[in-house]
Amino acid sequence: MTSIIVNLPEQSYEIAIAPGGIDQLGEMMSNLKLGKKVLLVSNPTIFKHYGQRVLASLEAAGFEVVSCNLSPGERYKTLSSVQKIYDTALENRIERSSTMVALGGGVIGDMTGFAAATWLRGINFVQVPTSLLAMVDAAIGGKTGVNHPQGKNLIGAFHQPRLVLIDPEVLKSLPVREFRAGMAEVIKYGVIWDAELFAQMEESKRLDQLRYIKAELIEAILNRSCQAKADVVGKDEKEAGLRAILNYGHTIAHAVESLTGYRVVNHGEAVAIGMVAAGQIAVKLGMWKKEEAERQDALIQKASLPTKLPDGVDIEAIIESLQLDKKVKAGKVRFILPTQIGVVTITDEVPSDTIREVLQAMQ
Amino acid sequence: MTSIIVNLPEQSYEIAIAPGGIDQLGEMMSNLKLGKKVLLVSNPTIFKHYGQRVLASLEAAGFEVVSCNLSPGERYKTLSSVQKIYDTALENRIERSSTMVALGGGVIGDMTGFAAATWLRGINFVQVPTSLLAMVDAAIGGKTGVNHPQGKNLIGAFHQPRLVLIDPEVLKSLPVREFRAGMAEVIKYGVIWDAELFAQMEESKRLDQLRYIKAELIEAILNRSCQAKADVVGKDEKEAGLRAILNYGHTIAHAVESLTGYRVVNHGEAVAIGMVAAGQIAVKLGMWKKEEAERQDALIQKASLPTKLPDGVDIEAIIESLQLDKKVKAGKVRFILPTQIGVVTITDEVPSDTIREVLQAMQ
Ligand SMILES: NC(=O)c1ccc[n+]([C@@H]2O[C@H](COP(=O)([O-])OP(=O)(O)OC[C@H]3O[C@@H](n4cnc5c(N)ncnc54)[C@H](O)[C@@H]3O)[C@@H](O)[C@H]2O)c1
Numbered sequence: 001m002t003s004i005i006v007n008l009p010e011q012s013y014e015i016a017i018a019p020g021g022i023d024q025l026g027e028m029m030s031n032l033k034l035g036k037k038v039l040l041v042s043n044p045t046i047f048k049h050y051g052q053r054v055l056a057s058l059e060a061a062g063f064e065v066v067s068c069n070l071s072p073g074e075r076y077k078t079l080s081s082v083q084k085i086y087d088t089a090l091e092n093r094i095e096r097s098s099t100m101v102a103l104g105g106g107v108i109g110d111m112t113g114f115a116a117a118t119w120l121r122g123i124n125f126v127q128v129p130t131s132l133l134a135m136v137d138a139a140i141g142g143k144t145g146v147n148h149p150q151g152k153n154l155i156g157a158f159h160q161p162r163l164v165l166i167d168p169e170v171l172k173s174l175p176v177r178e179f180r181a182g183m184a185e186v187i188k189y190g191v192i193w194d195a196e197l198f199a200q201m202e203e204s205k206r207l208d209q210l211r212y213i214k215a216e217l218i219e220a221i222l223n224r225s226c227q228a229k230a231d232v233v234g235k236d237e238k239e240a241g242l243r244a245i246l247n248y249g250h251t252i253a254h255a256v257e258s259l260t261g262y263r264v265v266n267h268g269e270a271v272a273i274g275m276v277a278a279g280q281i282a283v284k285l286g287m288w289k290k291e292e293a294e295r296q297d298a299l300i301q302k303a304s305l306p307t308k309l310p311d312g313v314d315i316e317a318i319i320e321s322l323q324l325d326k327k328v329k330a331g332k333v334r335f336i337l338p339t340q341i342g343v344v345t346i347t348d349e350v351p352s353d354t355i356r357e358v359l360q361a362m363q
Numbered sequence: 364m365t366s367i368i369v370n371l372p373e374q375s376y377e378i379a380i381a382p383g384g385i386d387q388l389g390e391m392m393s394n395l396k397l398g399k400k401v402l403l404v405s406n407p408t409i410f411k412h413y414g415q416r417v418l419a420s421l422e423a424a425g426f427e428v429v430s431c432n433l434s435p436g437e438r439y440k441t442l443s444s445v446q447k448i449y450d451t452a453l454e455n456r457i458e459r460s461s462t463m464v465a466l467g468g469g470v471i472g473d474m475t476g477f478a479a480a481t482w483l484r485g486i487n488f489v490q491v492p493t494s495l496l497a498m499v500d501a502a503i504g505g506k507t508g509v510n511h512p513q514g515k516n517l518i519g520a521f522h523q524p525r526l527v528l529i530d531p532e533v534l535k536s537l538p539v540r541e542f543r544a545g546m547a548e549v550i551k552y553g554v555i556w557d558a559e560l561f562a563q564m565e566e567s568k569r570l571d572q573l574r575y576i577k578a579e580l581i582e583a584i585l586n587r588s589c590q591a592k593a594d595v596v597g598k599d600e601k602e603a604g605l606r607a608i609l610n611y612g613h614t615i616a617h618a619v620e621s622l623t624g625y626r627v628v629n630h631g632e633a634v635a636i637g638m639v640a641a642g643q644i645a646v647k648l649g650m651w652k653k654e655e656a657e658r659q660d661a662l663i664q665k666a667s668l669p670t671k672l673p674d675g676v677d678i679e680a681i682i683e684s685l686q687l688d689k690k691v692k693a694g695k696v697r698f699i700l701p702t703q704i705g706v707v708t709i710t711d712e713v714p715s716d717t718i719r720e721v722l723q724a725m726q
């Protein structure tokens with residue numbers, strides 16, 4: 001078992017990476033001095049695979065558990081789904097000392113975290129991420145929230161989990177397309193923070209399916225990605241500065257996701273497209289070497305992730321939609337741009353024309 | 364102008380008590396280095412009285428203001444009303460640096476605060492309380508939230524305002540029943556914290572209408588109540604301990620409000636009933652002198668507030684509903700009980716039978 005600590009002034013917490021760990025969840029939570037009651041939130045697919053094991057582990061440790069399964073998918077990441085968590089919490093008298101546990105991908109994690117942040121003005125919360133993307137990214141760092149019909153993650157709160165438990169074995173049931181989506185965030189850490197991780201991925205023959213990747217590389221992917229996220233969040237919990245670098249590729253990704261109604265590309269695929277675009281923008285502005293951008297794009301392709309815009313997305317609509325991004329300050333769109341592999345910089349001086357040219361070349 | 368500071372580790376803020384102050388809101392906000400955009404939230408009644416003056420003041424100071432009026436009343440303190448604030452925020456591109464301003468009573472203040480806490484994971488927030496209750500209580504201390512159809516304030520967040528501006532002159536248009544409701548919280552401060560304020564109110568011939576109360580007493584009521592709330596919140600922002608004393612009278616109040624569907628008694632009236640009950644419980648348990656409880660009840664009556672339960676409320680339903688209170692820990696209901704005027708203690712050792720007897724005597 002690997003243990004990574006997210007160091008925060010108010011309350012630090014552990015990311016435990018443990019094969020077979022879901023059977024030890026109850027035991028691990030027992031050490032945290034939580035109340036007896038647990039509300040387990042998941043979706044029907046994931047619950048069918050792992051729900052009973054998680055319930056058994058929690059009950060063996062003496063917790064009283066109720067569960068709530070939400071409709072799967074990004075388009076259900078809404079206040080109405082959160083309302084269902086509230087209703088279950090009310091019916092089962094979930095108290096201040098109780099805990100909400102998220103068993104699922106980033107969608108379940110973000111909504112459960114938001115419900116935990118706002119039920120009785122904040123109760124305990126534990127993340128058991130089951131998708132690669134949630135393991136290396138969404139489950140760590142306390143950003144929680146839901147989508148507004150017209151914009152992603154516009155409604156939310158900061159609320160840190162008390163524990164993040166990653167069981168790499170659950171990745172076996174993850175659909176391949178979702179695995180690749182997670183790889184987009186892993187490649188992101190290579191580009192923005194960890195040149196060594198980037199190099200390790202370059203050495204691997206394939207990155208597109210779990211079963212073709214060596215066990216040591218999977219271990220490195222999980223450990224180094226979680227460490228990168230923990231480092232950044234520990235230095236800047238509320239995104240006053242540094243944490244913004246985690247949004248590399250996300251500015252354009254959010255626009256693409258929202259313009260395609262969250263149906264055509266998933267979050268990771270959108271991030272892959274966004275990283276290609278950001279890389280090209282950096283090259284055009286003379287900030288990044290063309291060869292390094294090409295190495296990035298090669299990794300993205302090795303993970304079978306898209307490097308082109310989805311058919312039919314209107315480029316002017318993307319540029320318009322960037323204005324709606326949470327990171328806009330005084331109307332200026334902020335971009336995270338690489339300067340070398342492992343290092344990025346933040347700028348709000350990207351001319352619209354540069355964005356337009358780059359996107360046109362990606363059609 | 365009186366200025367009271369709420370001292371908090373992350374960000375302290377001012378409570379400014381200034382007759383005619385709503386015309387200076389823009390100027391005061393200018394000193395806080397906020398972004399240009401403001402979303403003003405109010406209700407049609409209050410907006411009709413003061414909206415234009417507030418808009419003029421904000422615009423004169425260079426802010427770009429949009430406004431959003433919500434249906435008035437406790438029964439509209441819901442996620443759907445907050446959704447309207449989100450929609451207005453989206454349409455008008457309210458950004459991280461923008462500010463939401465609440466112009467209204469506690470209902471508007473709690474919802475606007477919750478929207479500000481959760482829009483883009485937290486933006487600036489200013490309180491301009493217009494009811495007595497909101498001035499001395501709801502607007503101060505960062506508790507924000509909405510009701511669940513089956514329980515009050517079950518959904519919420521802590522989010523401190525950047526400024527609380529109290530203009531006592533707006534009390535002139537406050538309906539008399541609402542004025543009395545605010546007096547309930549003022550009497551509460553006398554009982555839990557400030558024996559001097561209690562004594563000053565005992566000296567006044569009337570407490571039931573603004574126009575019968577001397578200007579100096581109104582000044583003392585506002586200053587001393589705000590100071591009491593600021594003191595308690597400054598010592599215990601997140602209600603780890605001391606802050607719970609502010610819930611004096613509220614345990615039973617919440618049950619009564621919810622059982623009568625928030626239609627029969629308003630919050631302050633429910634608190635008056637709750638204080639009478641808590642006082643009687645303290646007397647029955649031998650913790651408080653009967654004569655002091657009678658002095659409390661006399662003040663409550665002088666403010667024309669109820670000391671009996673509303674007709675038809677079922678006592679067993681109250682006792683059942685107490686179990687749903689946010690403050691329940693391991694099934695035990697927590698009570699705040701006076702031991703002398705100006706001093707209370709916290710206990711979870713009140714037998715149900717004592718509660719039952721006291722409530723029966725209040726039928
Ligand atoms: N909070 C943050 O910091 C943060 C960071 C990045 C992304 N996110 C959010 O995360 C979301 C995306 O997360 P995601 O990619 O995990 O999507 P997801 O939660 O929708 O999961 C993807 C799909 O995989 C299924 N699945 C997950 N684990 C499985 C398993 N082990 N076996 C079988 N099926 C499984 C899910 O049911 C779902 O259908 C987005 O909403 C994004 O905004 C949040």
Ligand SMILES: NC(=O)c1ccc[n+]([C@@H]2O[C@H](COP(=O)([O-])OP(=O)(O)OC[C@H]3O[C@@H](n4cnc5c(N)ncnc54)[C@H](O)[C@@H]3O)[C@@H](O)[C@H]2O)c1
Pocket residue numbers: 406408409412435436437440467468469470471473493494495496497500501502503504505506507516533534535536537538541544630631
């Ligand atoms: N956040 C906190 O710490 C806290 C503390 C106490 C109470 N509260 C909440 O506050 C709410 C009660 O607040 P309230 O008593 O102000 O109720 P309210 O907001 O409903 O206002 C009462 C009525 O008076 C009207 N009104 C307000 N100011 C007026 C004015 N100057 N002129 C004319 N009409 C005016 C309103 O339109 C409303 O109809 C409850 O929801 C309660 O839960 C919150």
